[in-house]
Amino acid sequence: MKRLFTPISFGGRRIVWDHRMSSDAPFPGYYHWHPCFEMLFVHEGEGAVIVNQIAYEMRRGMLFVFQPFHLHKVYPKPSRERPYIRTKLHFVPEEMADKLQVFPQRYGVLRRLWEERDAMFAWDLREHVDYMEQIFQRYEGGGAGEGRSSEEDDALILLQLLGVVQEVDQSLRQVDPARIVRRPLRYSEKIMRWIEEHFTEEISLERIAEEMHLSKFYVSRVFRSETGGSLTDYLTARRIKHACRLLQTTTLPVERIGAEVGLPDASYFVQLFKKVIGTTPLKYRNQA
Numbered sequence: 001m002k003r004l005f006t007p008i009s010f011g012g013r014r015i016v017w018d019h020r021m022s023s024d025a026p027f028p029g030y031y032h033w034h035p036c037f038e039m040l041f042v043h044e045g046e047g048a049v050i051v052n053q054i055a056y057e058m059r060r061g062m063l064f065v066f067q068p069f070h071l072h073k074v075y076p077k078p079s080r081e082r083p084y085i086r087t088k089l090h091f092v093p094e095e096m097a098d099k100l101q102v103f104p105q106r107y108g109v110l111r112r113l114w115e116e117r118d119a120m121f122a123w124d125l126r127e128h129v130d131y132m133e134q135i136f137q138r139y140e141g142g143g144a145g146e147g148r149s150s151e152e153d154d155a156l157i158l159l160q161l162l163g164v165v166q167e168v169d170q171s172l173r174q175v176d177p178a179r180i181v182r183r184p185l186r187y188s189e190k191i192m193r194w195i196e197e198h199f200t201e202e203i204s205l206e207r208i209a210e211e212m213h214l215s216k217f218y219v220s221r222v223f224r225s226e227t228g229g230s231l232t233d234y235l236t237a238r239r240i241k242h243a244c245r246l247l248q249t250t251t252l253p254v255e256r257i258g259a260e261v262g263l264p265d266a267s268y269f270v271q272l273f274k275k276v277i278g279t280t281p282l283k284y285r286n287q288a
Contacts, residue, residue, distance in 0.1 A: 006032045008090045009245055014154045016090040017144040019136060024083040029075035033227075035196055037093045037114055038066040039161060040074070041125075041132060045084035047076035051121045061126030063165065065113050068093065069189040071227060087136050091158075099155045106162045113165075117184070120169065128164050135160045187212065188226035191219065192234065199238045200262045205231070239263060240276045247285040254281045 008016050020043060029047075040049075040063070047058040051072040056064065058076060066072050078084035093114040100107040113119050125132060139157045143149045185193070194211055195203070208231070209216045223231045239261040246257045258269030273281050 006034055008034055008036050010090075010092070011147065013147050013149075014091060014095060014151065015144070015149065015157075016088075017139070017147075017149070018086075018088040019140045019145060020085055020087055022083050022085045023076065023078045024080045026078060027076070029073050031071055031073045033069050033071050033192075034066070034090060035068055035192065036090050037068055039089045040064040040066070041087045041136070043085040043087065043129075043133065044082065045076050045078060045086065046082060047074075047078075047084070049074050049122065054121075056122040059126075061124060061129045061132075063123045063125050063132075063161075065119075065121055067114060067119065069192055089157075089161075091154075096154070096158055099151070100158065100162075103159060105166065106159050109162045109166050110158070113162075123165055123168055125164060125168060128168070132161075132164065186226050187214070187219075187222045191223055191231070195235055195238060199235060199242070200260060202262060203235060236272065236276065240273060243269075243273060243281065244277070244284065244288075247281055248288045257281065 010016055031050075042058055042060060042062045042064075044060055045058055049056045049058050049062075049064050049072065051064070051066060051070065056062070058074075064074075076084040093110065097107065097110055097114070100110060135157060139149065139153060142153045144153065144157075190212060191208060194208065205216045205219065209219045212219055214222075220231055223229075223234070227234070243257050243261045243263075246252055246260060250257075252260070254270065255266040258264060258266050261269075263269040263272065270280055273284070277284055279287070
C-alpha cells in the first residue's frame, strides 16, 4: 500500500523541503502519487523518471515536476561512486498560487504546470546548475532546513524556479492563465480527492459510487486500471498514515485515534495497523 500513496505532512509549513538528500545504495523505486505538487531537482545521479507513460533520463541538472495525484516513478541507480543526490519541494498549489498572483507571468507558468492537460514534466537545466544550487543553498540557510522559512522566502524560491523553467522553455515565455486548457480529472483523481475530504468518516464502495454517479463495479475497476492498486488499499493507506501522525503528535488513546481515522472498531484498527506497519499502535508510538 505504501507503494501507491505517499501523503505529505506539512505541519503548518507552506513548503516541505528536502535539500540534497543522498543515496548510494540501490533501491527499486516505485509508482506513487501525492495529493500536492512536487518539484524534484537532480544534483547528481543516473536512472529514469517515469510519468505519463514516458521514461525520462535522470541525470545532473534535470528538473521534474509532478502534478497532484499524478502517478509517477523515480527509478535511480545509485552507487558509492555515483550517489543519487536530489532536492525536493512539495507544496499545495492552491495556497502558493494565491501568493504569486501579483507576478502574472510566473503565476501563469505555475498554473500551467499544475493544471494543464499537456503540461511538460521534465527540463534539462544543466546550464543552470550553479544558479539552482545557489538559490537552494540560500533558501536552506534562511531556515527552510528547520521548517521555519518565511512566507517571503517561500514565494521567492518558487518565483526563481519558475523563472528558470520559463527561460529554457519557449512555450512558457508568454503564458495567459485565462487560456490554459486544464486537464480533466481522471475518475481515480476525483475519487482520491473525495476520500481526502471524507476518510475520517464511514466509507463504503456504495457511498463512493453514489457520489461519483457510477456503478460499484466501474468505480472499483477504473480505480485499479488508473492507479495500479485497489480502492481499499488506498483508503487504508490514507487512514493508517493519519493514524501514524496522531500517534506521533498527540496523546490520544489508541481507541480514539482509530475513531478519528474512520476505524471505530478498536480491535480491527489495531489488527489493521499491525498488518500495514508491522507493529501495534502503542509500540509504534513508543518507538516514534
